[in-house]
Structure formats: C-alpha cells, structure tokens
Amino acid sequence: MKIAISLLLTLAAALPLLAENTPAELRQTSKAVLGTIPDKMPGSESDTPDMVELGRTLFFDVRLSANNTQSCNSCHAIDQQRGGADTAPTSLGDAGKHGGRNAPTVLNAGFHVAQFWDGRAADLAAQTKGPILNPVEMGMHGETAVLEKLNAVPGYGEAFAKAFPKDAKPLTYDNLARAIAAFEHTLITHDRFDDFLKGEDGALNDRERKGLQTFVSVGCVGCHNGPLFGGNSFQKLGAVNAYKTDDQGRFAVTKDEADKFKFKVPSLRNIEITAPYFHDGSQTTLDGTVREMAWLQLGRKLTDQEVDDIVTFLHTLTDKSRTPTHTTSR
Known part of the structure; x- marks a missing residue:
C-alpha cells in the first residue's frame, strides 16, 4: 500500500503537466510510472x-x-x-x-x-x-x-x-x-503505447491520449503501474468497498492475515483480448471492469465519459499482431 500511495503522490505533482495533454508531457509522466516492455524476460538468459x-x-x-x-x-x-x-x-x-x-x-x-x-x-x-x-x-x-x-x-x-x-x-x-x-519467455508483446513512449507521437490519437491522461489522473496507476501495468504487486480486492468472494487469495499461501483477499494485480497489457476479468471471471466487459474497479479500489464512481476514455486508452495496450478486427470486450 505504501508503494501505491507514493506513486499517487508523485502523480498528483505531475497533474499540472498532464492538464496540457501534449504528447511530450504525457510521455514524460508515463515513462516515470509506467514504461515500455523490456526486450527480454528474466530467466531467459540460458535459454537456447x-x-x-x-x-x-x-x-x-x-x-x-x-x-x-x-x-x-x-x-x-x-x-x-x-x-x-x-x-x-x-x-x-x-x-x-x-x-x-x-x-x-x-x-x-x-x-x-x-x-x-x-x-x-x-x-x-x-x-x-x-x-x-x-x-x-x-x-x-x-x-x-x-x-x-x-x-x-x-x-x-x-x-x-x-x-x-x-x-x-x-x-x-x-x-x-x-x-x-x-x-x-518468448511471448513478449508489442503495442502502440510502447511506440508512443519510444517517441512516435502519432502512435496514439487524441482520444487515446486523453484516455491515458484519465487513467493516470483517476488513480488507476496506484496499482496498475510499471511496464506491465500491473503484475508486480499483490493488493486487496475491495480495498475501499468490499468485494463479495469466498476466495481468500494470497492468504492461502502465506497464512498471513494481512494477505486475506489479496490477489496479484493483473497486467493490463492485452486486456482487450483477455476477457472475462477478475480472479473469478465475473466481469465480462472492459467498461464494467473499469467502473467496478474504480469503486472497489478507489471509492470513485466514474462518469460514463471517464470510463469511455480509459477503455479507449486500454485498447492501445493490445499486441499489434493480435489486434482484433472488432472488439467484444466493451
């Protein structure tokens, strides 16, 4: 939780820059808290x-x-x-x-x-x-x-x-x-957001850059941070508003009471093509998932526009070789 709070404080200081919504400023902030996917996975050094x-x-x-x-x-x-x-x-x-x-x-x-x-x-x-x-x-x-x-x-x-x-x-x-x-180890994906971070302003259009800005300013990056937009920490599902589940998550592994209902934060890379969502597969759409996660983890009721902006951005995280011809996750 300290990591999430620290990140949110850092982002709060960056919000004046984000308000400009220029590609260069968005890139700078995104590099600080997100980043591009590395070229090689840990553990692949001895692979042949x-x-x-x-x-x-x-x-x-x-x-x-x-x-x-x-x-x-x-x-x-x-x-x-x-x-x-x-x-x-x-x-x-x-x-x-x-x-x-x-x-x-x-x-x-x-x-x-x-x-x-x-x-x-x-x-x-x-x-x-x-x-x-x-x-x-x-x-x-x-x-x-x-x-x-x-x-x-x-x-x-x-x-x-x-x-x-x-x-x-x-x-x-x-x-x-x-x-x-x-x-x-070879299953590394490449998407338009990485292209944007590497300097291609046109990799994201105006709506997608607005969605990135909303993703950051709403606070999604408190948990979905780093190059994978998650996958790097365990967080309680229902940190602010409770989520009904009998699955006690990481507690079954550690037996630490503090780990009850904690799950690994899923990566948002390729999220568009990996429905359904949550550990129990209970959410079938990205719209519903974004809306519910904001309520569960941040205590926020997002507007329809905020949800649409974030989902629009999330589509840029899909591997370019796997981009669907039409989306079924909204």
Whole structure:
C-alpha cells in the first residue's frame, strides 16, 4: 500500500503537466510510472533455440493431460492471434470439471513478480509443473506417469537430448518445465503505447491520449503501474468497498492475515483480448471492469465519459499482431 500511495503522490505533482495533454508531457509522466516492455524476460538468459522449440511443442501437446484432451494452450490460448487465455470465467479441465479461478494470460507472464493469482509459484518453470498434475486441470497422476508417457512418444527423447545436451538424463520433469518456460519467455508483446513512449507521437490519437491522461489522473496507476501495468504487486480486492468472494487469495499461501483477499494485480497489457476479468471471471466487459474497479479500489464512481476514455486508452495496450478486427470486450 505504501508503494501505491507514493506513486499517487508523485502523480498528483505531475497533474499540472498532464492538464496540457501534449504528447511530450504525457510521455514524460508515463515513462516515470509506467514504461515500455523490456526486450527480454528474466530467466531467459540460458535459454537456447532447441529449448524454445521443444517448449513450443510441449505447450501444444494434449498428451500432457490424462485423457489427451488438454494442452497448455487449451487454457492459455496463443494460437489464432488469441490473447494467451481462454474465454471462460473458469477453465474446463481434462476430467470435465471447472477450476476455481480465471486463467490469466500467459503473454508477458515471465515479467510478473510471481505466477498464479496468489503468487504461489516463483517463476514460469514452477508454474508449469502445477497444472499438469492438478486433478481438476490436466489430471496426470504424478511426474513418473508424465515421463513414461513422453518416453513412449517418438521424437521426444531426441528433442530433450538436443535441448539439454549436458544432462546425462535429459527427459526429466524439471527439464519439461524448463523447456515450456523457455518458450513462454518468448511471448513478449508489442503495442502502440510502447511506440508512443519510444517517441512516435502519432502512435496514439487524441482520444487515446486523453484516455491515458484519465487513467493516470483517476488513480488507476496506484496499482496498475510499471511496464506491465500491473503484475508486480499483490493488493486487496475491495480495498475501499468490499468485494463479495469466498476466495481468500494470497492468504492461502502465506497464512498471513494481512494477505486475506489479496490477489496479484493483473497486467493490463492485452486486456482487450483477455476477457472475462477478475480472479473469478465475473466481469465480462472492459467498461464494467473499469467502473467496478474504480469503486472497489478507489471509492470513485466514474462518469460514463471517464470510463469511455480509459477503455479507449486500454485498447492501445493490445499486441499489434493480435489486434482484433472488432472488439467484444466493451
């Protein structure tokens, strides 16, 4: 919370500049509290092309699930220019049951402070190991069962040996997770807001720049800050006005009373193409999400114009190679 307050104070001092609404001034303020997406993800330093290619194959392989129905891509869909998530409030697993939380996007996920809504996995490799063995998700009965299944698939033995040439036993569960993480390290997106920060005034039009100004002045950046517009902290959902949920969030991991109902702040990059929203997938539109979050977290009832301005700006955070021909999230 101290981080959020400090940021808001900094922004309050910057508001006179924002009132000018010139591209140069907006860029200066945005660089201070937001920033561009880095070129490389943490943890990718030791990745090799062979690891990435193996990870890509594994990411789309339904044989990582007990009944050969689910791949990583089933819940974190990146094919067909999709946004790294499915379109369901909660995802349908291998056994025909739904999970308890909305599947977050895998795009840019390696930049986050931790993985999962409650941060229980430190990095992408640790995150990868969970869903494969989760009985509600991919349903495999232990690491040994996974390795036996992969060993029976022609080509995987050679692919693991090529990706991990220094290992006496390359086909391991740890290496499976490392390979998928290596592929996910490549899922970095590029959008018009980054172009704007890099000096292209025309990357955002007048309405979008007004939306950026509103996003900052309303206080959204108190939580949605940094290059990912979030993903870097845990905050209580319902900080000002309560949100009804039985999910206690990060408390289940830390057992710290202060973490009750805290969730990882989602990144707003690609938010236009990752509906529905919230940890429970209860919000289906960006308009509704912006309006409700302002009330829950800031105690503000936004005007229709403010909501429209912010949503207009949020559309500029969509990866340029994934921009929808029409929006369904409003």
